Amino acid sequence: MITVSVGAVGLLLLWGTAVGLDLVSVPQGLLSRPLVSASVAGWLLGDVGTGLQVGAVLELFALDVLPVGASRYPEYGPAAVGATLLAVGLARAGGVGVGALLGLVIALFAGYTLDWLRHANARDVHRRADDLNDGSGLAIRNLQWAGLRRDVARSAGVTVVALGLALLGRVLLDGQVPLPRALTPVLVGVGVTAALSGAIRNAGRGRRLLWLGIGLAAGLALVPGLLP
Amino acid sequence: MPIRLFRIDDRLIHGQVVLGWARALGIVDIVLVDDGVAASPWEQDLYRMAVPPEMQVEFVNTEQARRKLPEWRDGTMDVLLLTGEIETMVRVLAGVPDPPSVNLGGIHHRAGRTERLPYVYLTDEELAELRRLEASGVRVSAEDVPGAGAVGLKALG
Amino acid sequence: MTGEGRALLRLMVIQGAWSYERMIGVGMGFAAQPLLHDLEAATPERHREATARSSEFFNCHPYLAGLALGASVRAEHDGVAGAQIQRLRTALCSPLGALGDQVFWAGLVPILMSLALAAIALGGGGWVLAAVVVGFNLFRAAVTRWALRTGLESGMQVGRAVSASWLPRAAAKVAVPAGLTAGLAIPLTAAWLLAPGLGGDLLIASASAGVAGVLLRFGGARLTSLRVALLFAVLILLWTRFAP
Numbered sequence: 001m002i003t004v005s006v007g008a009v010g011l012l013l014l015w016g017t018a019v020g021l022d023l024v025s026v027p028q029g030l031l032s033r034p035l036v037s038a039s040v041a042g043w044l045l046g047d048v049g050t051g052l053q054v055g056a057v058l059e060l061f062a063l064d065v066l067p068v069g070a071s072r073y074p075e076y077g078p079a080a081v082g083a084t085l086l087a088v089g090l091a092r093a094g095g096v097g098v099g100a101l102l103g104l105v106i107a108l109f110a111g112y113t114l115d116w117l118r119h120a121n122a123r124d125v126h127r128r129a130d131d132l133n134d135g136s137g138l139a140i141r142n143l144q145w146a147g148l149r150r151d152v153a154r155s156a157g158v159t160v161v162a163l164g165l166a167l168l169g170r171v172l173l174d175g176q177v178p179l180p181r182a183l184t185p186v187l188v189g190v191g192v193t194a195a196l197s198g199a200i201r202n203a204g205r206g207r208r209l210l211w212l213g214i215g216l217a218a219g220l221a222l223v224p225g226l227l228p
Numbered sequence: 229m230p231i232r233l234f235r236i237d238d239r240l241i242h243g244q245v246v247l248g249w250a251r252a253l254g255i256v257d258i259v260l261v262d263d264g265v266a267a268s269p270w271e272q273d274l275y276r277m278a279v280p281p282e283m284q285v286e287f288v289n290t291e292q293a294r295r296k297l298p299e300w301r302d303g304t305m306d307v308l309l310l311t312g313e314i315e316t317m318v319r320v321l322a323g324v325p326d327p328p329s330v331n332l333g334g335i336h337h338r339a340g341r342t343e344r345l346p347y348v349y350l351t352d353e354e355l356a357e358l359r360r361l362e363a364s365g366v367r368v369s370a371e372d373v374p375g376a377g378a379v380g381l382k383a384l385g
Numbered sequence: 386m387t388g389e390g391r392a393l394l395r396l397m398v399i400q401g402a403w404s405y406e407r408m409i410g411v412g413m414g415f416a417a418q419p420l421l422h423d424l425e426a427a428t429p430e431r432h433r434e435a436t437a438r439s440s441e442f443f444n445c446h447p448y449l450a451g452l453a454l455g456a457s458v459r460a461e462h463d464g465v466a467g468a469q470i471q472r473l474r475t476a477l478c479s480p481l482g483a484l485g486d487q488v489f490w491a492g493l494v495p496i497l498m499s500l501a502l503a504a505i506a507l508g509g510g511g512w513v514l515a516a517v518v519v520g521f522n523l524f525r526a527a528v529t530r531w532a533l534r535t536g537l538e539s540g541m542q543v544g545r546a547v548s549a550s551w552l553p554r555a556a557a558k559v560a561v562p563a564g565l566t567a568g569l570a571i572p573l574t575a576a577w578l579l580a581p582g583l584g585g586d587l588l589i590a591s592a593s594a595g596v597a598g599v600l601l602r603f604g605g606a607r608l609t610s611l612r613v614a615l616l617f618a619v620l621i622l623l624w625t626r627f628a629p
Contacts, residue, residue, distance in 0.1 A: 024400050024403055025398060025400055025401045025403075026397055026400075026401060027397055027522070027525075028400070028447055028448075028525070029518065029521065029522040029525060030494070030497070030498075030517070030518050030521050030522070031518070033494075033498055035498060035505075036514055039511050039514055043511065048510070048511045052505055052510075052511065052514075053578060056505065056574050056578060057578060059498060059502060059574075060571070060574060060575075061610060061611055061614065062498075063495055063498065063499070063567070064609075064610045064611075066247060066248070066373075066486075066491065072346075072376070074611055093581075096578075101615075101618050104611055104614055104615055104618075105615065107611065108611055108612075108615070115346070117403075118403055118404055118405050119346070119405060121403060121405075121406075121411075122404040122405040122406040122407075124402075124404070125402070125404045125406045125407050125410075125411060126406055132411075132414075132437065132440050133437055134433070134437065135432070135433035135435070135436035135437035136436070137414075137418055137436055140411060140414040140418065140436070140439075140440050141415065141418070143411045144398070144401050144402045144411055144412060144414075144415040147401050147402025147404070148398065148401040148402070151401070178625075180621050180622060180624075180625040182589055182621050182624075182625075183618060183621055184578070184579075185579060185585075185586040185587070185589040185590040185593065186589060186590070186593040186614075186617050186618070186621060187614055187617075187618070188575050188578045188579055188590045188593075189575075189589065189590035189591060189592065189594035189595075189597065190594065190597040190610060190613055190614040191575075191614070192571055192572075192574075192575050192590070193593075193594045193595075193597040193601060193610060193613075194597075194611070194614075195567065195570075195571050195574075196567075196571060196598075197598075197601055197610065198495070198567075199563070199564060199568065199571070201247075201251065201252060202247075202491045202495065202560065202563055202567075203560060203563070203564045204251035204252075204254070204282065204560070206282065208560045208561065208564055209564070210564075211561045211562075211564035211568070212564035212565070212567060212568045213568065214564075214565060214568065215564055215565040215566060215567060215568020215569040215570075216568035216569075216571065217568070218565075218568065218569050219503070219568055219569040219570065219571060219572035219573050220572045222507070222569075222572075222573060223572055223573065223576040226506060226507070226573065226576045226577055226580055227580055239444065239479060239482070240479050241479045241483060242444075242478060242479050242482040242483050242486075243446075243482050243483050243485075243486030243487075243490070246483050246486075246487075247483075247486055247487065247491055264472075265476075268472075271472070271476045273544050273545070273548065274477060274479060274480050274544045275476065275479050275480065277480035277483075277484060277544070277547060277548050277553055278479045278480040278482070278483035279483075280483075280487065280556065280557070281557045336406075336408075336442055337405075337406045337407065338442075343405065346405045349406075374606065375606040375607075375609065376606070377606050378606075
């Protein structure tokens with residue numbers, strides 16, 4: 001097992017929290033896209049390549065998410081940070097798949113914490129409804145800061161769980177334990193379907209589907225150049 | 229049945245409606261039934277902007293909607309009929325033959341309403357009104373975006 | 386009117402108190418405060434009413450909230466009737482939500498992420514990603530500033546200003562590049578990820594993609610891609626544990 005320093009885990013905790021905050025609260029600037037959050041996590045761990053691979057697998061799934069309105073969706077940012085910590089530690093064939101699997105599990109769970117946050121904020125707003133309807137600027141400021149603090153706590157909490165499970169995975173799968181080799185291609189395969197179904201939904205029907213088809217043809221034409 | 233979806237959503241035309249439902253169902257005509265909007269050109273201009281280029285939108289009041297309902301239902305165009313108020317939908321569907329299903333999209337907080345789902349807040353009065361609608365043969369369920377899973381009226385309280 | 390700079394900063398955290406009850410209403414109220422400050426001394430009663438209105442239920446795309454914020458604050462300063470301002474806010478939820486979702490969530494964001502995936506697959510490395518993130522955030526900041534400015538300038542006429550702006554045109558055009566880039570990125574990313582162990586892996590991936598496609602198409606609404614992936618993973622773990 002490649003050892004990881006306490007300092008590096010601390011940096012990952014900060015990064016995961018920032019990434020969790022980015023999704024809804026601030027700054028909503030793509031940091032929470034799994035490709036970005038995993039790559040930076042890989043860079044902090046000295047292995048950008050693995051971060052990019054884990055991030056790419058999870059990004060295929062994230063392309064299937066349309067965050068419109070209040071609908072419930074998985075959260076891939078902090079999950080991708082934990083996934084990278086695990087994959088970098090395994091550093092052998094199959095590691096990317098095992099890391100990405102952890103990422104998918106955390107993403108699903110993290111989606112529920114967003115639901116909790118929105119309910120907690122709603123209860124808070126409900127309690128101060130009279131002040132708000134009275135035009136109290138103080139109530140608005142209190143609620144806003146409370147919401148932000150809550151999201152910081154939520155993001156940090158999700159990241160702690162993700163990093164904890166990743167470290168546990170590194171210990172349990174240490175050394176000679178063989179990894180399920182089929183996991184990576186299976187997740188890539190399902191990810192391809194996920195990204196495609198997101199793209200089809202975005203395109204709607206008719207002529208726009210044609211452009212998706214043209215893109216696919218171009219992508220497939222370039223594939224042979226990538227193969228060894 | 230070319231009216232593919234009857235939806236009650238107090239934000240009227242927004243992302244969940246156009247990207248979530250209308251594109252998935254291949255809708256070409258969004259019918260917005262609202263007496264206030266039907267009488268207000270500047271509001272219509274705003275709602276028209278929310279409609280993607282491959283779709284058209286019609287603004288009608290409740291009376292016009294009742295009159296044109298058979299024509300939409302028998303037509304060939306895929307239609308999404310949208311109201312902002314529960315009461316409007318009830319009046320549009322009062323006594324129609326072959327009652328359709330109605331989708332509750334977003335009905336948000338207002339004084340007196342309590343949370344039934346994260347996106348559905350209802351007063352007891354409104355819930356009773358929806359129950360009467362269901363008793364008249366219209367199936368009522370809540371689902372904000374396609375795939376979220378429909379929640380029946382019984383689960384709302 | 387003063388406080389535009391502070392309002393702009395607060396617009397960056399517009400969703401900081403997102404709740405099911407008022408959605409981004411509280412964030413709107415928070416961002417409105419620096420802009421309503423002038424009213425406090427001049428007309429305290431109007432200031433109180435305006436503050437109450439500013440935090441009512443509201444939702445739209447976060448990057449475009451400045452249009453609604455600026456327009457309603459302008460209207461408050463111009464002394465427009467409260468009920469009119471409420472109607473304007475309600476009606477603005479619709480285009481600012483739908484246009485923003487089309488342009489950003491279903492447009493620019495997947496386009497940029499697809500381009501980044503394709504570039505990385507073709508050997509671009511992490512620098513591509515850094516450029517994408519920096520570029521996107523600069524654009525996002527510019528859009529936020531434009532939105533607030535336009536709202537403040539046009540007040541109740543904001544609808545006309547939006548319809549004459551770049552937004553509806555972008556919404557109409559963005560689907561073509563979104564389809565193209567997604568199509569380009571998906572096979573390239575898969576090939577890049579599978580290249581080390583090609584052959585058997587390609588077969589496994591194709592079979593998984595196919596079965597997942599069938600499940601997503603016919604498996605009912607609750608079977609999302611994420612859940613299908615977890616289901617397959619469990620099957621594989623069981624297989625590797627108990628296979629002969």
